[in-house]
Amino acid sequence: MTTYLLAGGGTAGHVNPLLAVADAIRAREPDAVMIVLGTREGLEARLVPERGYELIFVPRLPFPRRPNRAAILFLPRFNRAVSDLAAVLRARKVDVVVGFGGYVSTPAYLAARRAGIPIAIHEANFRAGLANRLGAWLTTRVGVVFPGTRIRHGRVVGMPLRPEIQNLDRAGVRAEALRFFDLDPDRPTLLVTGGSLGARRLNGTAVESASALVAAGWQVLHITGQKSEVSDPGIDHYRMIEYCDRMDLALAGADFAVSRAGAGTVCELSALGIPAVYVPYPVGNGEQRFNAASVVSAGGGILIDDAAFLPAWVADELVPLLRDRPRVRAMGELAASVGGRDGAERMADLVGEALGRARGGVNPAIPGADA
Ligand SMILES: CC(=O)N[C@H]1[C@@H](OP(=O)(O)OP(=O)(O)OC[C@H]2O[C@@H](n3ccc(=O)[nH]c3=O)[C@H](O)[C@@H]2O)O[C@H](CO)[C@@H](O)[C@@H]1O
Numbered sequence: 001m002t003t004y005l006l007a008g009g010g011t012a013g014h015v016n017p018l019l020a021v022a023d024a025i026r027a028r029e030p031d032a033v034m035i036v037l038g039t040r041e042g043l044e045a046r047l048v049p050e051r052g053y054e055l056i057f058v059p060r061l062p063f064p065r066r067p068n069r070a071a072i073l074f075l076p077r078f079n080r081a082v083s084d085l086a087a088v089l090r091a092r093k094v095d096v097v098v099g100f101g102g103y104v105s106t107p108a109y110l111a112a113r114r115a116g117i118p119i120a121i122h123e124a125n126f127r128a129g130l131a132n133r134l135g136a137w138l139t140t141r142v143g144v145v146f147p148g149t150r151i152r153h154g155r156v157v158g159m160p161l162r163p164e165i166q167n168l169d170r171a172g173v174r175a176e177a178l179r180f181f182d183l184d185p186d187r188p189t190l191l192v193t194g195g196s197l198g199a200r201r202l203n204g205t206a207v208e209s210a211s212a213l214v215a216a217g218w219q220v221l222h223i224t225g226q227k228s229e230v231s232d233p234g235i236d237h238y239r240m241i242e243y244c245d246r247m248d249l250a251l252a253g254a255d256f257a258v259s260r261a262g263a264g265t266v267c268e269l270s271a272l273g274i275p276a277v278y279v280p281y282p283v284g285n286g287e288q289r290f291n292a293a294s295v296v297s298a299g300g301g302i303l304i305d306d307a308a309f310l311p312a313w314v315a316d317e318l319v320p321l322l323r324d325r326p327r328v329r330a331m332g333e334l335a336a337s338v339g340g341r342d343g344a345e346r347m348a349d350l351v352g353e354a355l356g357r358a359r360g361g362v363n364p365a366i367p368g369a370d371a
Pocket of ligand 1 (some may be wrong): 011012013014016107124125177180193194195197223242243244245246262263264265266268281288291
């Protein structure tokens, strides 16, 4: 019996690949003990127990950015978190730590190192985050999604997709999925999603463009994100929801998407052959746009800046595109050509390698990917 500790959390984009890998390992080893490490504040606090996995917490300890009281207290607190965690790893006889990046992962990597436990890492974003770049000094098992991601030992395993998305038969369940959302199975459907957090620009422009989209013969499933301030236009063929717990059904119903470029959403849309307009989140160092780069250059998506995603753009560019059904279908095929569905299995193989089991199904290291 093997005990796995999976560390990751924050937004759904960070939790879902972790759940997908946990599901893939559990399918192979029904008696595996699975412990998830997260924070109380992240979405994992709801999503992990719902999936039936044990969740334990570390305090949320972001790296200090300014010299203040919190910065002085950071090191002792962080050290304490690492020691406590190393003790948990020993007490629970954890065999391997699998980290997905973010605040939670750094103490997990260091505690694993202290307790002499092997580590495997998954990096979902094109631009690798700090926690994983640090962690990659402590292991050679580093799975990435995008060829070209620069991180030590990175090799492409793809995005772990939850089983209900990995095995989704879109055509088979499309009608039922649209009825689930109270939508018309006979209309083409535009999915609008700002990722797990929502996106103000997408919400505003989608609502203002509602009539034009419906007049083009489409219907809209608009996921606004929680606490969004946008109000429902209240017209026929336009359905607004805050957060969608059945993303598999939303994706089954979608013929086109307007989306942020979070790594998870980009990979789910591509894997299922859903073409999209990607509007990357405009802050940070613009890393979201890199997540969409491969599907966009394959012709399966269009990239547009947040500031340019306005109702006039929808009227002049998106509506004519949506009216051109053969073009929409062709874009879907091009999206599917870059999207893989076996990321969870390939990452589970990599975790197996970290445990010293036989290698299989994983690409060799990407030449030149070492930072
Ligand atoms: C602002 C921010 O920090 N964004 C990051 C965050 O995005 P975010 O959390 O939005 O993540 P992604 O786009 O990667 O994934 C969203 C996930 O949530 C699911 N979903 C979404 C909406 C919903 O109503 N229901 C639902 O289940 C989607 O199916 C998908 O699995 O993590 C991503 C993965 O590290 C990063 O690439 C993003 O840059």
